[in-house]
Amino acid sequence: MLKLYHCPNARSMRSLWLLYELNIDFELVEMPFDQKYTRSPEYLSVHPLGRVPCLVHDQTTLYESGAICQYLCETFDKEDKLGRSLGHKEHAEWLQWLHYAETVAVHGASLVQQNIIIAEELRSPVVIKLESRRLEKAIEVLNDHLNGREYLLESGFSAVDTAVGYSIHMGSMFIKISEYKNVVSYYNKLKNREAFRKSLPKDVNDPLEEIEV
Ligand SMILES: N[C@@H](CCC(=O)N[C@@H](CS)C(=O)NCC(=O)O)C(=O)O
Incomplete structure (x- = not known):
């Protein structure tokens, strides 16, 4: 089961x-x-x-x-199509990006709290500014890494693109990612995957609108 x-x-x-x-x-x-x-x-x-x-x-x-x-x-995934198991030359890098996904997402989660969940009178402009900046810095690192690359790993699409891709999806709801050109083209590519589309909320307005690079 x-x-x-x-x-x-x-x-x-x-x-x-x-x-x-x-x-x-x-x-x-x-x-x-x-x-x-x-x-x-x-x-x-x-x-x-x-x-x-x-x-x-x-x-x-x-x-x-x-x-x-x-x-x-x-x-x-015994054949390592999406994973990169111990012994694979990209194993350490795969692990790094898997957990980096949370480094990005914690700021998005904080912005969900600040912008949506907590009562308006309890929201803090300072926290919103700080968390937005920290999110931007984390996206900037991805943008640098993605320079000249299609996916996070040299060998191509893997499960860590779902982990980090979701973090970009979440982060893009709170910061403007259009200035991060490599991130935008990466995110646009991920958004065209059938599995990504199937995982979106059913009632989302315009999930597949491409972001201009
Ligand atoms: N580090 C955990 C975080 C899980 C988490 O906090 N999930 C949020 C949704 S994004 C949640 O369930 N929040 C509901 C709540 O805190 O009540 C993970 O990556 O799975």
Whole structure:
């Protein structure tokens, strides 16, 4: 049994996208991003913090998107099409980008709190400015790395592009990424993947609009 708990546009989109890339059968449990569902006793008995993603595979439960990515590749991608297992020359780099995805996403998550979740009178312009700047710096590093490259790894598309690609997707909701030309062309390429499209929220307005480079 393989089951993914997911909320639209949340970090679980990484796991959903990757499951579609892997083209394997799984059960999708989609919940609104609402504590009525994510903090329900039923869901808290699966994930003690009531967050997403959460992956259940037979007796194994995982609730870190990075761990889920590595686990899915190690379990279902024995030929290293999307993973780069121990011994592969890109293994260390693959791990680095897998976890760098969270370095980017934490700033996006903070901006979700500041712009959407907390009451307007509690929002802080200083925190918004700081987090936006830190997000921009993290995107700048990606922009430099992507110079002359199609994907994060020299050998081509891999699971770490789903991890980092989601972080760009999330970050682009809060900062203007159009000045980061390499990031924009990379993101436009990722957005054309069928698995990415399938992982988008169904009610999204114009998800596939290309950003001008
Ligand atoms: N480091 C975790 C972060 C998980 C996380 O915080 N997910 C957010 C959605 S992006 C969540 O579920 N938030 C709901 C909440 O905190 O109530 C991961 O990468 O899976």
